[in-house]
Structure formats: C-alpha cells, structure tokens
Amino acid sequence: MDGPLTNKVRTLRFLHGEMSQAELGRRIGVTRQTIAAIEAGKYSPSLEAAFRIAEVFQVPLEEVFQWRAEGPEKAAP
Amino acid sequence: MSYREKIAWLYLAAMAVTYGPYFLITALHPPGDALPNLHQVWRFAMTAGAHAILAGGGQAAIFLQNREEARQPLDERDLAILHRSRTYAYYTLLSGTILVGCFLPIQHRGWTLVNGTLLAIVVAESVQNGFAAASYRRQAGGEA
Numbered sequence: 001m002d003g004p005l006t007n008k009v010r011t012l013r014f015l016h017g018e019m020s021q022a023e024l025g026r027r028i029g030v031t032r033q034t035i036a037a038i039e040a041g042k043y044s045p046s047l048e049a050a051f052r053i054a055e056v057f058q059v060p061l062e063e064v065f066q067w068r069a070e071g072p073e074k075a076a077p
Numbered sequence: 078m079s080y081r082e083k084i085a086w087l088y089l090a091a092m093a094v095t096y097g098p099y100f101l102i103t104a105l106h107p108p109g110d111a112l113p114n115l116h117q118v119w120r121f122a123m124t125a126g127a128h129a130i131l132a133g134g135g136q137a138a139i140f141l142q143n144r145e146e147a148r149q150p151l152d153e154r155d156l157a158i159l160h161r162s163r164t165y166a167y168y169t170l171l172s173g174t175i176l177v178g179c180f181l182p183i184q185h186r187g188w189t190l191v192n193g194t195l196l197a198i199v200v201a202e203s204v205q206n207g208f209a210a211a212s213y214r215r216q217a218g219g220e221a
Contacts, residue, residue: 030152033079037154037216046153 004068009039012057012064028052080143081155082213087135089206095128096199103192110187117188121195158212166205173197 013019021035028049037043038053045053054061078086099120108117140147151159177193185193 025152030154031079031146031149033213033217034152034154040216042216043154049153 004070005044005065006041006068007038007065009035009053009064012059016057024053024056027056078217079213080139080146081151082210082217083139083143084136085206085210085213087139088132089203089210091128091131091135092199092203092206095124095131096195099124100192100196100199108188108192114188154216158209162205162208162212165208166201169204170197170201173200 009024013021013024020032021039022032025032025035029052030045030049034043034045038045038049050061050065054064057064102120103117108114174194174197177190177197181190181193
C-alpha cells in the first residue's frame with residue numbers, strides 16, 4: 001500500500017536508544033508486526049495510534065508522519 | 078510470520094486438503110438421493126473429522142510455538158483485517174445461499190442441495206482465511 005503517507009518511525013526509534021519495535025508496540029498498544037507494517041508504509045495507523053507514537057517520541061505528529069497531496073501531474077494518465 | 082498469519086494459512090490449508098478431496102470425489106461420484114444414504118454421511122463425517130483434527134491440532138502446535146504472541150489481544154490492524162475478511166466472506170456466503178436456496182432447487186434436490194450449501198460455507202470460510210493470510214503477507218514488515 002505505497003501511498004503519499006510516509007513516516008520517520010524507524011529514525012525516531014534509532015534516536016531513542018534503538019528502541020525495539022516490540023517496545024514501541026507495547027507502549028502504544030499494538031503488536032510488533034503492526035509497528036513493522038507502519039514503518040514499511042504498508043499499513044496506515046489510526047489517528048489515535050499515530051498520536052500515541054508521537055507522544056512516545058515526544059515530538060509533534062507531523063514530525064512522525066508526513067502526507068503529500070497528489071499533484072495534478074500525478075493524476076494525469 | 079506472525080501467529081495470526083500462521084493460523085490463517087493453517088485454516089486455509091486444512092480446508093483445502095480435507096474438503097477439496099471431498100468435493101472432488103462427490104463431483105466424480107454423485108451421491109444418490111435414496112435415504113438414508115449412510116455412505117455419503119460417512120464420507121462427510123470423515124471429512125469433517127479430518128478437518129477438525131488438522132485445524133485443531135495445527136492450532137495447538139502453533140499456539141505452543143508462539144505462546145506469548147498468541148496471548149496478545151487483537152490490535153487495530155488485526156481488527157481491520159478481520160473486519161474486511163469477514164465482510165468478503167459474508168457476501169460470498171450470501172451469494173452462495175441465494176444460489177443454493179433460489180436457483181439450485183429448480184433442477185436439483187437432496188444431496189446436491191446439501192453439498193451446495195456445504196460448498197458455499199467452505200468457499201466463504203476459505204475467502205475469509207485467504208484474504209486474512211494475504212493481507213498479513215502483504216503487510217509483513219522486516220526487523221524482529
């Protein structure tokens with residue numbers, strides 16, 4: 001599910017003492033596999049989970065997740 | 078591979094290796110409608126028993142290998158996959174039921190209707206587990 005939603009979860013984990021996916025998952029209430037899917041851009045988390053991730057890293061939401069609107073040049077066939 | 082993905086693949090495989098041969102044999106040798114058809118009942122009982130043993134035994138084995146993960150409650154991604162797979166299975170079952178209940182009786186009766194209903198259930202169950210397994214596989218990320 002490659003889309004315009006990207007994230008810096010992997011980088012933020014690294015900057016927080018190489019926090020494991022399992023630890024981050026435990027702190028926000030999801031499984032390690034869900035964190036792996038979010039990092040890989042294959043699953044878009046709920047708004048609540050996104051805010052929880054930002055809270056764990058003590059950063060604003062937009063520093064964790066970035067969304068880019070599809071430009072008209074991309075919409076063309 | 079996650080615990081829930083393993084379970085979805087297991088259920089799919091168990092259904093394929095038990096009910097697959099059942100429907101193949103039934104299609105090649107259609108059961109007669111004379112009652113009681115104990116031969117067909119026995120064939121179905123053997124299939125259902127084999128399926129229960131495979132699915133139950135496999136689930137127990139997978140549980141024992143992944144105890145910690147198996148005890149974790151479903152998270153939002155699991156629930157989303159479950160919801161979508163159940164929706165697809167529901168519409169599959171609905172279509173099958175309409176076919177068996179409304180159209181099949183025009184030309185068929187007896188065991189054909191029974192097996193038609195059974196096929197609808199098996200296909201719906203396979204759609205659910207197949208969709209769940211494919212979703213987990215597609216979303217699988219790296220790093221343990």
